[in-house]
Amino acid sequence: xxxxxxxxxxxxxxxxxxxxxxxxxxxxxxxxxxxxxxxxxxxxxxxxxxxxxxxxxxxxxxxxxxxxxxxxxxxxxxxxxxxxxxxxxxxxxxxxxxxxxxxxxxxxxxxxxxxxxxxxxxxxxxxxxxxxxxxxxxxxxxxxxxxxxx
Amino acid sequence: xxxxxxxxxxxxxxxxxxxxxxxxxxxxxxxxxxxxxxxxxxxxxxxxxxxxxxxxxxxxxxxxxxxxxxxxxxxxxxxxxxxxxxxxxxxxxxxxxxxxxxxxxxxxxxxxxxxxxxxxxxxxxxxxxxxxxxxxxxxxxxxxxxxxxx
DNA sequence: TCCTAACAATTAACATGTTAAGTAATATGC
DNA sequence: GCATATTACTTAACATGTTAATTGTTAGGA
Numbered sequence: 493x494x495x496x497x498x499x500x501x502x503x504x505x506x507x508x509x510x511x512x513x514x515x516x517x518x519x520x521x522x523x524x525x526x527x528x529x530x531x532x533x534x535x536x537x538x539x540x541x542x543x544x545x546x547x548x549x550x551x552x553x554x555x556x557x558x559x560x561x562x563x564x565x566x567x568x569x570x571x572x573x574x575x576x577x578x579x580x581x582x583x584x585x586x587x588x589x590x591x592x593x594x595x596x597x598x599x600x601x602x603x604x605x606x607x608x609x610x611x612x613x614x615x616x617x618x619x620x621x622x623x624x625x626x627x628x629x630x631x632x633x634x635x636x637x638x639x640x641x642x
Numbered sequence: 643x644x645x646x647x648x649x650x651x652x653x654x655x656x657x658x659x660x661x662x663x664x665x666x667x668x669x670x671x672x673x674x675x676x677x678x679x680x681x682x683x684x685x686x687x688x689x690x691x692x693x694x695x696x697x698x699x700x701x702x703x704x705x706x707x708x709x710x711x712x713x714x715x716x717x718x719x720x721x722x723x724x725x726x727x728x729x730x731x732x733x734x735x736x737x738x739x740x741x742x743x744x745x746x747x748x749x750x751x752x753x754x755x756x757x758x759x760x761x762x763x764x765x766x767x768x769x770x771x772x773x774x775x776x777x778x779x780x781x782x783x784x785x786x787x788x789x790x791x792x
Numbered sequence: 793t794c795c796t797a798a799c800a801a802t803t804a805a806c807a808t809g810t811t812a813a814g815t816a817a818t819a820t821g822c
Numbered sequence: 823g824c825a826t827a828t829t830a831c832t833t834a835a836c837a838t839g840t841t842a843a844t845t846g847t848t849a850g851g852a
Contacts, residue, residue, distance in 0.1 A: 557665070564801070630662075630776070699831065712810085738830080
């Protein structure tokens, strides 16, 4: 095999392709988020809180796809910015419950439409049908792969 | 909309789905790589070098999907382990050329089959046809999205 | 009740992601 | 041939990813 053919193999490998595709998509969001002083991960956390309301750290981490140690650090930053608040769960002293503040909700309401507009562009460029098809395939991949090796 | 419906929207959003899918796949590789003292990114760099032969840092970064500042740090580690060597390009004093050492190639030859075996399991679990379909869709997404907003 | 296991969150340590700025070498236009 | 821009790589600073260990709390069983 030539070096080009070998590299082509890597180029078609699932982890790489998923990484590249995600990077292509996120490249469109990052400049807008950065202009608001947000990282991609912080934006995920804020969105989940605005959608779900008050949530304990474990569920927040799960929904935002962020590992607990990362979340702990981020929550301090977000709380420092006044966008969220945390309190201890009275029914279970181990849990911390987090929610967006009024200021946080206003901030989210400012950023949200800009994110939605960018997402629209991506959907338009790719096609709504293909997007649905892709998302379904990715869901199926996740399901089958998680079940397989456990 | 209920909180569940709002969360469902996030669950179907492209960046999140791509992230989750990639995580599902990588979760199968990481334990094996860790057992060899490798991170996922280090393994990508070693594989690219073993496939392409000597390569300058820019192309290496591109093929391994790693940003140049990250690569600079990693290359020091990999060189410290004796798996790769770097030398300056005589035709262009700006470039650094990297290649796997003999020891590195032996190491890669040890890890490679284990990675291939895991990949096989994933392909089997998901289906070869669906995998090809998925990779094609991801490639197309990347192409169309990159062209759209530039 | 008491001991232990399990759980939730956190801390620590190291590796990578991300952007901006810096350094050295090369390319370009005049 | 020289000033300038561009390129390749690096450094710096901060944020997150990743694993392991720690702390405090709750749950279960003898």
